[in-house]
Amino acid sequence: MSTFSAPKGIPEYFPPSSAAFSTVRDTLLRSAALAGYGYIELPVFEETALYARGVGESTDVVSKEMYTFQDKGGRSVTLRPEGTAGVVRSVIEHGLDRGQLPLKLCYAGPFFRYERPQAGRYRQLQQVGVEAIGSDDPALDAEVVAIGDAGYRAIGLTGFRLEITSLGDTNCRPAYRELLQEFLGRLPLDEDTRRRAEVNPLRVLDDKRPEMQALLADAPLMVDHLCDACREHFDRVKGYLVDLGVKFTENPRMVRGLDYYTRTTFEFVHDGLGAQSGIGGGGRYDGLMAELGGQPLSGIGYGLGVDRTVLAAEAEGLTVGDQARCDVFCVPLGDAAKDRLVAVAGALRAAGVRVDLAYGGKGLKGAMKAADRSGARYAVVVGERDLAEGAAQLKELSSGDQRPVPLVDLVGAVHEALALPTP
RNA sequence: GUGGGUGUAGCUCAGUCGGUAGAGCACUGGGUUGUGGUCCCAGGUGUCGCGGGUUCAAUUCCCGUCACUCACCCCA
Numbered sequence: 317m318s319t320f321s322a323p324k325g326i327p328e329y330f331p332p333s334s335a336a337f338s339t340v341r342d343t344l345l346r347s348a349a350l351a352g353y354g355y356i357e358l359p360v361f362e363e364t365a366l367y368a369r370g371v372g373e374s375t376d377v378v379s380k381e382m383y384t385f386q387d388k389g390g391r392s393v394t395l396r397p398e399g400t401a402g403v404v405r406s407v408i409e410h411g412l413d414r415g416q417l418p419l420k421l422c423y424a425g426p427f428f429r430y431e432r433p434q435a436g437r438y439r440q441l442q443q444v445g446v447e448a449i450g451s452d453d454p455a456l457d458a459e460v461v462a463i464g465d466a467g468y469r470a471i472g473l474t475g476f477r478l479e480i481t482s483l484g485d486t487n488c489r490p491a492y493r494e495l496l497q498e499f500l501g502r503l504p505l506d507e508d509t510r511r512r513a514e515v516n517p518l519r520v521l522d523d524k525r526p527e528m529q530a531l532l533a534d535a536p537l538m539v540d541h542l543c544d545a546c547r548e549h550f551d552r553v554k555g556y557l558v559d560l561g562v563k564f565t566e567n568p569r570m571v572r573g574l575d576y577y578t579r580t581t582f583e584f585v586h587d588g589l590g591a592q593s594g595i596g597g598g599g600r601y602d603g604l605m606a607e608l609g610g611q612p613l614s615g616i617g618y619g620l621g622v623d624r625t626v627l628a629a630e631a632e633g634l635t636v637g638d639q640a641r642c643d644v645f646c647v648p649l650g651d652a653a654k655d656r657l658v659a660v661a662g663a664l665r666a667a668g669v670r671v672d673l674a675y676g677g678k679g680l681k682g683a684m685k686a687a688d689r690s691g692a693r694y695a696v697v698v699g700e701r702d703l704a705e706g707a708a709q710l711k712e713l714s715s716g717d718q719r720p721v722p723l724v725d726l727v728g729a730v731h732e733a734l735a736l737p738t739p
Numbered sequence: 740g741u742g743g744g745u746g747u748a749g750c751u752c753a754g755u756c757g758g759u760a761g762a763g764c765a766c767u768g769g770g771u772u773g774u775g776g777u778c779c780c781a782g783g784u785g786u787c788g789c790g791g792g793u794u795c796a797a798u799u800c801c802c803g804u805c806a807c808u809c810a811c812c813c814c815a
Contacts, residue, residue, distance in 0.1 A: 321806090324806090324807090375813095376812080376813050376814080377813080377814080380740085380813095381813080381814090398814095398815090427815080429813090429814075429815090431812090431813070431814080432740080432741095432810095432811095432812085432813095433807095433808085434808075434809060434810065434811095435808080435809065435810090436814095436815080437813085437814070437815080438815090441814090441815055442815085443815060508812090519813095524811090524812095572814090573813065573814055574814095584815095590809080590810090591809080591810060591811085592813095592814070592815080594814065594815060595815070596815065597814085597815070619815060620815070621814090621815030622815080623815070624815055625815090647773095647774080647775095649773060649774095679768080679769095680773055680774060680775095681768090681769085681771080681774075681775075682767075682768080682775095683774085683775085684774050684775035684776090685775050685776080686775085687774090687775060688775040688776050689775085689776090695774080695775080697773075697774070699773055700773095701773075702773095709773090709774085711774075711775090713775070713776080714776090716774090716775085716776090718774085
């Protein structure tokens with residue numbers, strides 16, 4: 317006999333822990349909405365060439381981590397490994413960049429990378445992202461960073477840090493890249509690292525091995541070789557971050573795995589997670605619109621990992637999301653009471669109250685236990701005796717206080733007891 | 740792709756120096772003919788990951804395999 321299991325490396329969220337997941341996602345989205353980012357919902361797969369061109373052939377994401385397959389029409393399609401390329405494609409396709417700029421968009425959903433799973437690394441990962449397209453104003457860079465930071469803080473996280481740097485642009489990065497390659501060429505590198513030095517020399521800089529870090533101590537850094545325009549841009553971004561009260565540290569060796577990044581790049585790092593410590597990251601991509609066939613507009617965005625943010629909240633001991641399934645739990649004693657409470661539950665829900673009821677003819681003890689486990693603040697108990705009097709017993713579960721309420725007034729009484737806004 | 744660790748009840752795990760297995764949690768009922776969260780009592784489940792080998796006998800020892808997991812790599 318065989319049973320089914322979820323595909324390898326894919327996390328699933330179900331009650332009660334799913335409350336933390338959805339609350340984290342919604343809170344991160346809310347932070348973006350507060351800055352005027354409009355919601356965009358996009359396909360979870362695109363034609364493969366979009367990622368090859370947009371993200372970069374040389375990246376690990378494209379070269380070995382994509383879920384790529386042929387559809388029945390013989391087209392090569394790929395489950396989205398990240399969000400920016402798809403957003404930019406949609407912006408170009410639908411001419412969203414013809415109106416007021418910057419165009420500000422946010423999204424949430426699953427992304428897919430074929431990697432070996434481990435703590436905090438999944439094959440289906442959930443991100444909340446934003447993209448702001450059509451302005452290279454450094455204040456916009458600061459805004460994007462700040463709403464990411466604000467999103468984490470709204471969840472209650474405090475144990476993370478923000479690292480930023482500038483990767484330069486097409487004006488200054490090629491010269492720096494040569495300088496770095498020249499430097500790396502003089503080092504005794506192993507074969508893998510030497511290959512990386514040729515394909516993407518910047519990535520050699522954040523090698524974790526201590527002996528490599530020692531070798532790289534005197535390596536030239538991009539931030540020391542920025543052109544005047546990039547230098548000024550970076551300085552102004554940092555100035556705005558100070559104005560916004562966002563704390564950050566500079567990490568001149570930070571590297572991003574996607575080729576499109578230019579100038580400002582940043583990462584949110586949490587130390588409570590094990591090896592996969594990045595909970596979110598992003599940056600500028602000033603060449604991407606043109607690369608994908610659109611106007612030569614600049615852009616900046618981020619992707620925040622919902623799964624890892626949930627893990628970070630757990631690591632900090634935070635309780636995120638409403639742990640209660642409902643506000644009121646109905647306990648009927650006998651068939652007549654049950655018939656009445658089924659209707660009462662419907663009326664309460666119509667008034668915006670979350671209600672559950674003891675189904676299946678549970679005994680009183682069992683029904684009260686179910687009420688307790690549901691997390692409800694109140695139980696509504698109705699038996700034959702109450703029915704005869706036209707009353708229900710409204711019991712506050714935390715205190716045990718119970719009082720009779722006329723059945724006809726129950727919706728109003730519950731509404732008042734829960735202090736809900738009047739409809 | 741490369742290493743290490745672990746597979747026993749729905750969950751978290753104990754255990755058997757080889758004689759087919761247990762505790763807590765959870766669930767259901769009762770103690771309380773109409774009151775939960777504490778307490779007490781009762782109830783049920785396991786192809787001991789899978790396949791092969793050694794043995795009178797394997798969940799235990801050996802080999803293989805698969806799965807999960809952590810780390811490298813890379814990233815959210």
